[in-house]
Amino acid sequence: MAITALFNRLSLRSRRIKMALLERHLPLLGTERVLDIGSQVDSQSRQVLERFPDKSRITAANLFPEHLDAIRAAYPGIHTVQADARKLPFEDKSFDLVYSNAVIEHVGTLADQQRMADEIRRVGKRWFLTTPNKWYPFEFHARMPFVSWLPPRWMHRVTRLWGYNHVAGRYQRGNDFSDVHLLTARQLRRMFPDSLVLRPRVTFWPETLVVVGPVAPDGTLPAPPRVAASPSP
Numbered sequence: 508m509a510i511t512a513l514f515n516r517l518s519l520r521s522r523r524i525k526m527a528l529l530e531r532h533l534p535l536l537g538t539e540r541v542l543d544i545g546s547q548v549d550s551q552s553r554q555v556l557e558r559f560p561d562k563s564r565i566t567a568a569n570l571f572p573e574h575l576d577a578i579r580a581a582y583p584g585i586h587t588v589q590a591d592a593r594k595l596p597f598e599d600k601s602f603d604l605v606y607s608n609a610v611i612e613h614v615g616t617l618a619d620q621q622r623m624a625d626e627i628r629r630v631g632k633r634w635f636l637t638t639p640n641k642w643y644p645f646e647f648h649a650r651m652p653f654v655s656w657l658p659p660r661w662m663h664r665v666t667r668l669w670g671y672n673h674v675a676g677r678y679q680r681g682n683d684f685s686d687v688h689l690l691t692a693r694q695l696r697r698m699f700p701d702s703l704v705l706r707p708r709v710t711f712w713p714e715t716l717v718v719v720g721p722v723a724p725d726g727t728l729p730a731p732p733r734v735a736a737s738p739s740p
Contacts, residue, residue: 605627628721
C-alpha cells in the first residue's frame with residue numbers, strides 16, 4: 508500500500524534526525540550509564556541499544572516482560588528491569604542519560620505523563636525524550652489524518668471505527684488506541700521546565716517533539732560531562 512510505504516520512509520528519516528539531534532546535543536562516549544525507558548527490539552526502539560559496545564552500561568526498562576525477554580536474547584549482558592515509567596525503581600541521578608522514544612504518549616492521563624517526566628528528571632543527570640506532535644495533521648499510530656486534533660475520547664472513538672492495525676498490516680475497524688494521549692510542545696515545556704523542546708521535521712510541519720535537558724540558567728545546554736569508564740555495578 509502506497510501510504511504504508513510512504514510512512515515507512517518518513518519514519519526512517521525521522522529516526523535518523525532524532526539520532527542526529529542526540530549526537531549533537533548529548534553526544535555519547537560509550538562510557539555513560541544509560542537508562543532506556545520502554546526499550547524494545549524493533550527498528551524504532553533499538554537505536555540506543557546498538558550504540559554501546561559495552562551493553563552492560565545500559566539498563567533497559569519496560570513494563571512488559573516479553574519485551575525484556577527479547578532484549579536479553581538479542582543483547583546478552585544488558586541489564587533489564589520490569590518497571591513502570593511513572594515510578595522508577597532507581598536512586599536519584601542514577602544514570603548519566605535517560606532515553607525514551609515514543610513512550611510518554613502511552614502511559615496514561617496528563618497526570619500520569621507528568622509523573623513519568625518527574626521520574627526521568629529525578630533519576631537522570633541528562634535526558635532525551637521523543638513523542639509525536641499532537642498538532643501534526645496526520646496521526647501515526649492509527650495512520651489517519653486530523654484525528655489527533657480531536658479531544659482524546661473522540662480520537663479513540665473515531666480510530667475504533669477505522670484505523671491502521673499494525674499487527675495485521677492493514678486498515679480495519681475495531682482498533683484500540685485508547686492508550687494514546689498525544690502532547691503539544693507547550694505541555695512538554697510545562698512537564699520539563701528545565702529543558703529544551705525541539706521540533707524537528709521531515710515534511711512541512713514538525714512530526715515529532717524532542718525534549719533535551721537539563722538546561723543551564725541561561726537556557727542553553729551545558730557541555731556534557733566526560734564520564735570515565737568504570738565497571739558497571
